[in-house]
Amino acid sequence: MGAFVLLTILTAFRVLSRNRLRAGLTMLGIVIGVGAVIAMVSIGEGAKAAVQAQVASIGTNVIIILPGATTVGGVRGGQGGAVTLTTADAFDLKKKIPLLSETAWSKRDVMQIVAGNKNWNVPVNGISPGYLTIRDWSYASGGPITQVDMDAGSRVALLGQTVVENLFEPGEEPVGSTIRIKNVPFTVIGVLAPKGQSAQGSDQDDIVFIPFSTAERKVLGTQFLGSVAALFASTDHPGDLPAAVEAIREVLRGRHRLQPDQQDDFTIRTQVDIGKVQEGTSQTLTLMMFAVASISLLVGGIGIMNILLVSVTERTREIGIRIAVGAKRRHILTQFLIEAMTLSLVGGLLGIVLGVLGAQATTVIAGWPTIISGESIMAAFLFSLAVGLFFGLYPANKAARLNPIEALRYE
Amino acid sequence: MGMLIVCQDLWKIYRLGDVEVQALRGVSLEIARGELVAIMGASGSGKSTFMNIIGCLDSPTRGSYWLDGLEVARASQDELAEVRNRKIGFVFQNFNLIPRTSALENAQLPLFYRGLSLREQRARAAAALARVGLAGREHHYPAQLSGGQQQRVAIARALVSEPAILLADEPTGNLDTESSRDIMEILDRLNREDGITIILVTHEAAIAAYASRQLLVKDGQIVSDRATPVPAGSR
Ligand SMILES: Nc1ncnc2c1ncn2[C@@H]1O[C@H](COP(=O)(O)OP(=O)(O)O)[C@@H](O)[C@H]1O
Ligand SMILES: [Mg+2]
Secondary structure, three states: OOHHHHHHHHHHHHHHHHHHHHHHHHHHHHHHHHHHHHHHHHHHHHHHHHHHHHHHHOOOOOEEEEOOOOOOOOOOOOOOOOOOEHHHHHHHHHOOOOOEEEEEEEEEEEEEEEEOEEEEEEEEEEEEOOOHHHHHOEEEEEOOOOHHHHHHHOOEEEHHHHHHHHHHHOOOOOOOEEEOOOOEEEEEEEEOOOOOOOOOOEEOOOOOOEEHHHHHHHHHHOOOOOOOEEEEEEOOOHHHHHHHHHHHHHHHHHOOOOOOOOOOEEEEEEEHHHHHHHHHHHHHHHHHHHHHHHHHHHHHHHHHHHHHHHHHHOOOHHHHHHHHHHOOOOHHHHHHHHHHHHHHHHHHHHHHHHHHHHHHHHHHHHHHOOOOOHHHHHHHHHHHHHHHHHHHHHHHHHHHHOOOHHHHHHE | OOOOEEEEEEEEEEOOEEEEEEEEEEEEEEEEOOOOEEEEEEOOOOOOHHHHHHOOOOOOOEEEEEEEHHHHHHHOHHHHHHHHHHHHHOOOOOOOOOOOOOOOHHHHHOOOOOOOOOHHHHHHHHHHHHHHOOHHHHHHHHHHHHHHHHHHHHHHHHOOOOOEEEEOOOOOOOOOOHHHHHHHHHHHHHHHHOOOOOEEOOOOHHOOOOOOOOEEEEEEEEEEEEOOOOOOOOO
16 A cells, blocks of 8 residues: 555656646645635734733733723723722722732823923823732832832832833933922832833833822822722732622622612723733634635635546546556545645645745734744644545546546547 | 356347447357457447456446356456456557556556555566567657557556456557567467467457457357467467
């Protein structure tokens, strides 16, 4: 059997190379199909990895609580002026829910910041010290806002990379210098390490942090003391998140005196939820890729079937000869299946090359991240084999069922 | 008894719509090992139909046929393929070589389906080509060979599996007189020296003269069956 298969493969290559143009055109569908799949999968994988990195940049095991109800569609209702979350909520959560390792809060507003003769509009966040831990910020230089700063209402600030780039000269050290926010002088105590884009596409490094107490009294103002724009909490283990979310909901509903028939007047989100939205997007993308791939592979497969039918007709006499000298049906079947699979496989391999080049070109030209996985190459390889097998079956079967006497007489 | 071929009342009926063509009408025949039989008869008399049945390419509508003790009518498709591969060698009027495939590879073909190693296939095919005087032409393509040479490749292909019987349906029909004589001398030698049973169909008396036995077919029946008094070898 080994010699038979080997020789049949050689014969297949010989037959195909006799008609290079025809073989090439036949393979084109498979080449494009496989190439498109490889390129799109690597773009998709690249995007997915980027999103995962962004989701991770939110922090670890983070729970975000925002004021306002969630509507049916999952979109948060307009804050509508109703300030429903306070620092007291945060203290109570921390006290009543042992699962929470940390709680924090913040409020923000876009303000103009001045340093020397430069100014820059940037979201200024008043934060409690726990925020920096929960959101996993680290420092390029200097250090965090502490409880001491918080208690004293110190005028100290942490700057994001984008802010530094816009307010300071390259090489200039911001730590220790003074900036003005709403004409109030602040001492820069730290520069944050860059995080890049958020999952929603905003620049996370375009940010200034100051102590919440300072923000409330001197910069952002407040409707009433202790009102916050968002609460944050974290757990030690990701597995604790669902339980923690339920506990938070219960405590907050109690504190806000909500009746059982009333909706939550706050919205709780976790990293998992944010990741899910992104996953949904990439699933749509995957589905579309799958559709494109299936169509082109179908077209490619039909091309192969067509050319094989032509080949079976052209080689009717040869098939008759083979049967006359003792080929069994399965021999003829195998021969044409191998020819079909050779076509689809060579097409598949060319497609893989094309797809890898396409993915790399995408990275170079469009700057999109791409990841070429061994699995997608393996899958493309096996899939093109399967296409050859499936679409070769009908012509091969037709060849195997030829009547040898008629085949031998065929002109 | 010890007969290579035993046919009893073979019928072959083709139905084309309402029309019935009786290509064979009750042929009974025995052929012993080592015979060289010539079948003659007008065109359309049923010679090829008979050869195809003997060669296990076709099966009779009625009647029975034993080849070397195996009842062919009862055999499966795969068994018939096996019989064709091991016991039968075909030589056709139009040579029927696979185009753009070397003489050696054409001659190898039956062994290819026997699952022999490539080395053995090649060695035996080369030996078969040498037996028909084509040593040195192994790598020629059919298009590079004359008609007579092509037919010799076909004979090598038929020989390579060392068959019990060689069936030649008008083997010289497409050849000039000289090539025809070459081919007949090869067949004659294979019959006398190697004891291969040969059945050949021909229109020409000169070709039929090589045979030790001549059959005349008319309208699907054997109307004459006689041994030739003078063996061709001593013409
Ligand atoms: N496949 C077929 N279908 C219908 N009729 C056939 C077929 N093959 C042969 N015949 C008929 O059977 C008869 C014998 O044909 P054949 O054996 O080829 O004759 P020969 O070889 O003696 O010239 C002819 O009348 C021919 O037309
Ligand atoms: Mg005939």
